[in-house]
Amino acid sequence: MSILDRRAIMVDPGVLKNSGHYDAIIVGSGVAGAIIANELAQAGKRVLIVEAATETDRSFKGYSSYLQHFYGQADKDNQSPFPVNRNADMPRSGQLRKLDPLEINSTSYIVQSGPYVTDTVYTRAFGGTTIHWEAKTPRMLPQDFQMQTLFGQGKDWPIRYHDLEVDYELAEREIGVSANVEDQQYLDITFRSSYVYPMHGLPLSYLDQRVAAQIDGSEVELYGERYPLRVRPFPQGRNAIPNQKYDGGKGYQPVGAVASHQIDVGGRCQGNTNCVPICPVQAKYHAGKTLAKAFDTGRVDLLSQAVASRVVIDSASGRVTGIETKLYHDPASPDHHTIMITGTLYVLAGNAIETPRLMLASGLRSSSGLMGCNLMDHAYLLNWALMPQICGTMRGTTCTGGIVELRGGAFRRHQATFSVDIHNDGWGWATGSPASDVVELVDAGNKFGADLRQAIIDRVSRQLLLAFMIEVLPSESNRVSVNPSYTDLLGNMRPVVSFTVPDYTLRGAAYARQFAKTVFARLGAEDHTKYDPSDYGFVTYEGEPFAIRGGNHLAGTHVMGTDKATSVVDTNQRCWDHDNLYLVGAGSMPTIGTANVTLTLAAMAFRSARNMIMQLGRLHAPVQT
Amino acid sequence: MSVSRRLETFVAFSAEVTAFTPTEVWGTGLTQRYLDTVDGVVGTAMTDALLNAFDRITTQSAGERTAKLRQTVFGCEQLGPVARAVVKLWYIGTWYALPAAWQERFGPAAQDGTFVPTPDAYVEGLLWSAIGAHPPGAKAQGFGSWQFPPGIPKF
Numbered sequence: 001m002s003i004l005d006r007r008a009i010m011v012d013p014g015v016l017k018n019s020g021h022y023d024a025i026i027v028g029s030g031v032a033g034a035i036i037a038n039e040l041a042q043a044g045k046r047v048l049i050v051e052a053a054t055e056t057d058r059s060f061k062g063y064s065s066y067l068q069h070f071y072g073q074a075d076k077d078n079q080s081p082f083p084v085n086r087n088a089d090m091p092r093s094g095q096l097r098k099l100d101p102l103e104i105n106s107t108s109y110i111v112q113s114g115p116y117v118t119d120t121v122y123t124r125a126f127g128g129t130t131i132h133w134e135a136k137t138p139r140m141l142p143q144d145f146q147m148q149t150l151f152g153q154g155k156d157w158p159i160r161y162h163d164l165e166v167d168y169e170l171a172e173r174e175i176g177v178s179a180n181v182e183d184q185q186y187l188d189i190t191f192r193s194s195y196v197y198p199m200h201g202l203p204l205s206y207l208d209q210r211v212a213a214q215i216d217g218s219e220v221e222l223y224g225e226r227y228p229l230r231v232r233p234f235p236q237g238r239n240a241i242p243n244q245k246y247d248g249g250k251g252y253q254p255v256g257a258v259a260s261h262q263i264d265v266g267g268r269c270q271g272n273t274n275c276v277p278i279c280p281v282q283a284k285y286h287a288g289k290t291l292a293k294a295f296d297t298g299r300v301d302l303l304s305q306a307v308a309s310r311v312v313i314d315s316a317s318g319r320v321t322g323i324e325t326k327l328y329h330d331p332a333s334p335d336h337h338t339i340m341i342t343g344t345l346y347v348l349a350g351n352a353i354e355t356p357r358l359m360l361a362s363g364l365r366s367s368s369g370l371m372g373c374n375l376m377d378h379a380y381l382l383n384w385a386l387m388p389q390i391c392g393t394m395r396g397t398t399c400t401g402g403i404v405e406l407r408g409g410a411f412r413r414h415q416a417t418f419s420v421d422i423h424n425d426g427w428g429w430a431t432g433s434p435a436s437d438v439v440e441l442v443d444a445g446n447k448f449g450a451d452l453r454q455a456i457i458d459r460v461s462r463q464l465l466l467a468f469m470i471e472v473l474p475s476e477s478n479r480v481s482v483n484p485s486y487t488d489l490l491g492n493m494r495p496v497v498s499f500t501v502p503d504y505t506l507r508g509a510a511y512a513r514q515f516a517k518t519v520f521a522r523l524g525a526e527d528h529t530k531y532d533p534s535d536y537g538f539v540t541y542e543g544e545p546f547a548i549r550g551g552n553h554l555a556g557t558h559v560m561g562t563d564k565a566t567s568v569v570d571t572n573q574r575c576w577d578h579d580n581l582y583l584v585g586a587g588s589m590p591t592i593g594t595a596n597v598t599l600t601l602a603a604m605a606f607r608s609a610r611n612m613i614m615q616l617g618r619l620h621a622p623v624q625t
Numbered sequence: 626m627s628v629s630r631r632l633e634t635f636v637a638f639s640a641e642v643t644a645f646t647p648t649e650v651w652g653t654g655l656t657q658r659y660l661d662t663v664d665g666v667v668g669t670a671m672t673d674a675l676l677n678a679f680d681r682i683t684t685q686s687a688g689e690r691t692a693k694l695r696q697t698v699f700g701c702e703q704l705g706p707v708a709r710a711v712v713k714l715w716y717i718g719t720w721y722a723l724p725a726a727w728q729e730r731f732g733p734a735a736q737d738g739t740f741v742p743t744p745d746a747y748v749e750g751l752l753w754s755a756i757g758a759h760p761p762g763a764k765a766q767g768f769g770s771w772q773f774p775p776g777i778p779k780f
Contacts, residue, residue, distance in 0.1 A: 070762060071744035074719050203772040240768070270765035273758070280762050392775030394758035395766060424771065425761065438716045438752055442709050448699060449691060450780065452712065453644040453755050457777055461756045 022048045022301075022343035023616050025323055027308045027358070029053075030128020031598060032584045032605040033349030034287035035174060038294035039609035045616060047300045049291075050325060050341060052088035053125045055304040058288065060259030066131075067280050078132060078552075081278045082125055085331040086489045088307055093119040093550075098536045104496075110353070111486045111496040117536040118499055120377050120550030122351050126304065127287040129351065129552065130598070134275045134398050135237035135284045137177050137599040138419070139168050141408045142188045144593030147473070151412040153504065154473040155590040158562045158571050165192065167603035172235075173247075175285045175602060176254055178202050178269075179235030186232070187408040198252035199240040201233045202269065205424045207391040207464065208233075208401035214523045215403075220515065223411045229519075231401045231422065237285040237598070238269045238397065257282035258292040273425055275398040303341075305329070309492050311348070311362040312340070313578065320346045320581045326490045334489040344619060345580050345612055349605075352376075352554035352587035353480050357495040359558070359583070360482045366558070366568040367577055372481055374474035374559050376592050378551030379416075379501055381468040381509045382430040383516035385525035386459075393463040394434065396424035406515075407594040416471040416508025419594040420515075426463035427528075429549070434460040464525055468512040471594050472505050474556050501548055506541035509548065553597045555586035572611035573604060580615075584608050631676060635660045638679040641690065642708065643715045643751055644780050650715075653749040655742075659711070662720055662742045666734050667707055675704050675711075703731050716755070718746035754778065 023045035026033045037047045055062070070081035079092045095108035096119055105112040112118070123132040142161035147154035169192070178199035181191050204212070212231035219226045239254040246252040256266030266282035275284055282289075294300040303325075310324040323346060328336040348355045356372035365371045403420040411417075427433035437459045441447045447455050478500060482493040501509075513529075520527045531538060531547040538547050561567020564576030573588045575581045584605055586597040626634065636656050640647045650656060663672050675698065682693040699705050706727045713721050722739045723732075741747055748763040757775035759766055 067762060068744045071747040072741050074739045074741050203769050205771045206774055209772070268768050270767055271769070271771050272762055272765040273771075274762035278762065280765075390775065390777065392757060392771075392773075392777075394753070394756060394761070395775065396771030400771065434752060434756075435717045435719065439713060439721065442712050442716075446695075446699065448642040448694070448708075448712050450644040452642075452716075453780060456716070456752060456755050460752075461758075461775060461777065 022046050024048075024345040024347055024612065025050060025341055025343040026347040026349055027323065028128060028349035028351075028354070029126055029287060029291060029302070030349060030351065030585075031130045031287045031290070031602050033128070033347065034290035034294065035602055035605040036347055036349065036584065036609045036612065037300050038290050039606065040612060041294050041297040041299040043613045045299065045613070047294070048341065048343065049300065049302045050306045050308055050323065051126055051302060051304045052307040053085065053304065054331060055126045055302065058126060060257055060263050063257070063282065066278055070278055076277075078277045079121055079123065082123060082132075083331075085124070087305075087328045087331055087334060087336070088124045089488055089494075090124040091121045093121060096536045098534060098538065106486050109488075109494060111483070111494055113496050113498040116499045116501050116539065116548070118377065118497060118550040119537060120552050120554060122353065122552060122554065124354075127291070130286040131288075132277045133552075133598060134596075135175075135598075136399065136596045137172070137175060137179075137235045137237045138184075138404070138595045139189055140593045140595040140600055142190070143408050143412075144591060144595065147412070147591050153412060155559075157590050158560055158567075161190075164600070164603050164607070165190075167606045168599065169195065170606045171599050171602035173198055173252075174290060175237040175599065176239060176252070177235050177237055177599075178240035179233065183233050184235055186404065196243045196245045197235065198246050199242050199254065202236055202238070202240050202397060202400055204231065204233055204401045205392075205396040205422075207387075207393055207396075207424060208422050210387060210389065210391050211422055211464065211519075211523060212401075215519060218522060220406075220518060222406070222409065222511070223414060225410055227405050227409065229403055229405055232404055233401050234399060234421075236397060238275070238279070239267055239283045240269060255289045258288050269397060271396055273394060273396055273398065305331075307490055307492060308348075308358055309338070309361070309490070311346070311359060311364060311581070313362075313364065318578050320578055326492070328490065336490055344616060345582065347582045347584055347612070349584045351585055352557045353495045353497070355583050355585060355587050356480045356557040357482055357493065360480070361493040364577070366575070367564055368566055368568055370476070370559055370566075370568050372557050373476040373479045374556035375478045375480055375497065375499060375554065376472045376474055376556040376589075378553045378592065378594070379470045379472050379505050379509065380549040380551050381470060381512045381546055382465060382549060383468065383513065383520075383527075383529045384427045384430050384463065384465045385520045385523070385527045385529070387462045387464050388524045390457070390461045391464070393424065393426040393461055398425055399423055403519075404594075414507065415511060416473070416505045417594050418468045418470045418508055418512050421467040421469065423465040423467055426460060427465050429467065430465060433463060464523070466516050466519065468509070468516070469551060469594055469596075470505050470508045470512060471592065473502060473591060474559070475500070475502055480557055501539055503541070506539065506546070509546050510541055510544055513544070513546070553586070553592060555589040555592045555597050558583040558587040559590050560588040561590065573608045574611065582608055582612065626673065626676065631673075632656060632660055634676045634680055637683065638676060639711065639715055641679070642694070642712050645715075645751055649751075653751075655746060655749055658742055658746075659714055662714065663707070663711060665736045666720065666723070668734070671703070671707065671731075675707055678704060714742075714746070716750055716752040718748070718750040
């Protein structure tokens with residue numbers, strides 16, 4: 001699929017002025033912006049995408065340069081493939097440190113206002129954070145949409161699971177999800193009759209199977225109810241074997257690498273064990289695949305190296321009249337000039353930090369006062385152990401299976417749910433394994449030669465890491481704000497994050513630790529978990545120590561609801577205050593349950609795109625191109 | 626020591642301390658690059674000292690070589706940290722900065738620091754083949770291979 005020769009205007013405001021009128025200006029080329037761009041373009045609308053980053057990976061060569069950069073970094077953190085661009089900076093976990101009480105750390109891109117320091121990240125690159133995401137794509141549970149009604153906790157959504165069900169199917173098609181319906185029908189998740197996923201599920205890893213052999217069929221008891229345990233495969237947004245029954249027997253054609261010339265890779269996952277931070281062959285979905293289709297229509301333009309800086313409003317009508325945008329010529333220099341970009345509809349598709357940041361920097365707090373509030377992100381608690389036998393850790397996709405039976409249940413009246421990932425990449429997230437193991441065995445263990453080689457096998461190939469993805473409920477004081485004291489090199493205000501891990505979540509974390517110990521006991525695994533008080537994510541709950549990691553599942557900051565007094569956007573993600581402005585993405589989600597947010601926000605993007613097409617139809621006839 | 630003899634000795638030393646064969650070491654394509662890396666950090670004189678210390682014990686039995694390596698190389702205040710850095714370089718593909726105490730006593734080694742000499746160094750790390758896996762992001766083992774037990778090579 002060729003995208004290099006598609007119309008994509010570069011940083012040239014002269015070209016922009018002559019390019020005619022756009023039906024929609026979309027800020028951000030991540031999955032939400034890409035889906036909306038493509039849906040609008042397929043409906044004959046003209047779209048301009050404004051992207052802060054460079055467009056390095058629009059070519060296969062550009063994408064591959066990320067991979068080479070990743071290989072060459074000594075510190076392979078989850079942003080390591082992406083070179084520093086101070087004009088469109090992004091959070092990097094290596095820059096963090098623990099805060100003293102009331103201390104604010106403004107040395108990292110996200111100003112950490114505490115008390116909890118989040119190492120959550122997102123990627124400001126062409127294709128957004130899908131260039132980096134792991135691509136786990138579970139649906140939310142029906143009960144997740146009614147937290148207040150069913151459990152007296154959090155918020156209810158203004159829509160229900162069945163309102164999103166068809167859009168979930170569209171999102172699963174767009175992303176190209178591999179899973180088997182029979183594995184995903186648990187708790188109250190339902191599928192329309194005869195539905196199959198586009199591709200068959202990926203097989204469980206050998207490590208998953210060793211865990212399953214000991215825990216499948218066992219139970220845990222929580223608040224008087226029993227929950228059966230089983231290792232289940234996760235649905236994944238990466239290419240596997242197409243299901244011939246898909247789409248009424250039409251099947252599914254996987255989308256591999258997008259490039260300027262024929263590249264036959266990425267049609268199927270190879271098991272590179274590197275979903276995060278970058279799939280080397282593009283078997284994993286990234287928004288560039290959707291953008292390639294959008295550019296193919298000839299109706300979508302791209303303005304890269306363009307940082308949206310202010311949303312300009314007509315004070316009388318509340319309507320957006322333009323987006324002030326700073327164009328920089330060189331990522332290494334803050335030199336830029338400023339233009340005004342105009343269209344009929346405006347769509348902010350940053351993410352749940354960047355979108356409210358831009359709105360707040362524009363002085364737009366929402367009449368609800370909730371812009372930037374209710375920041376949510378899954379809280380991760382890591383537990384790690386050595387299995388009694390060699391399990392072949394470090395092979396597969398990052399994660400193929402886990403324990404999801406406690407994603408829902410009556411206990412949600414009292415404590416957070418969690419979903420448990422069995423990591424195929426060992427202890428890396430917790431300890432820096434396996435490089436840290438080698439360093440320790442050589443430097444402290446005084447091993448070399450055959451002793452060392454055997455010790456590495458014993459240490460690495462038995463590693464099991466259980467990552468508990470714990471629910472976080474909305475709280476108005478957990479928020480993104482801005483402060484003119486903290487700006488980036490272009491003079492744009494940076495996000496300031498204030499966050500406290502809620503007690504409801506910490507009760508879930510405390511149980512998660514107990515649960516991990518139970519599982520390790522059933523496996524005969526040697527528990528090596530320890531939480532360091534100097535860790536930036538260190539918290540205590542009822543005297544017990546935990547180190548909480550961010551989940552990169554940012555949500556809640558422009559919450560969807562039924563009226564303008566208590567929410568920022570309506571059920572189509574349109575701002576109550578500005579009728580030609582949509583804020584799309586996980587920021588609209590009232591709660592996140594234990595679903596990685598991308599599939600749900602992609603489903604909501606389809607819903608919003610339909611509404612935009614209807615709104616544009618009411619406003620004017622489609623522009624002919 | 627001639628240039629070619631120097632490289633051969635470096636390969637023999639590398640094979641000895643990693644428990645990979647000289648053929649496997651050559652097969653990484655990184656032998657000269659790594660020797661240059663060591664030379665670049667600690668200087669040719671100290672590299673020569675390391676290689677000569679190993680050269681003196683090559684004719685001994687395996688058990689004796691290990692004991693001698695502990696005494697004269699890994700246990701040497703000057704050469705030990707360098708030898709350990711070479712082992713880590715081969716296994717991980719990263720040169721890890723020498724300890725501060727070493728720098729104070731035997732430095733300055735101006736080029737020292739923690740770095741990856743070339744992107745290939747990561748891809749060719751011996752760690753991955755030792756555990757029957759592959760470097761994350763390269764040399765993938767194929768769709769579905771992960772569901773089977775690992776093929777951990779005997780050595």
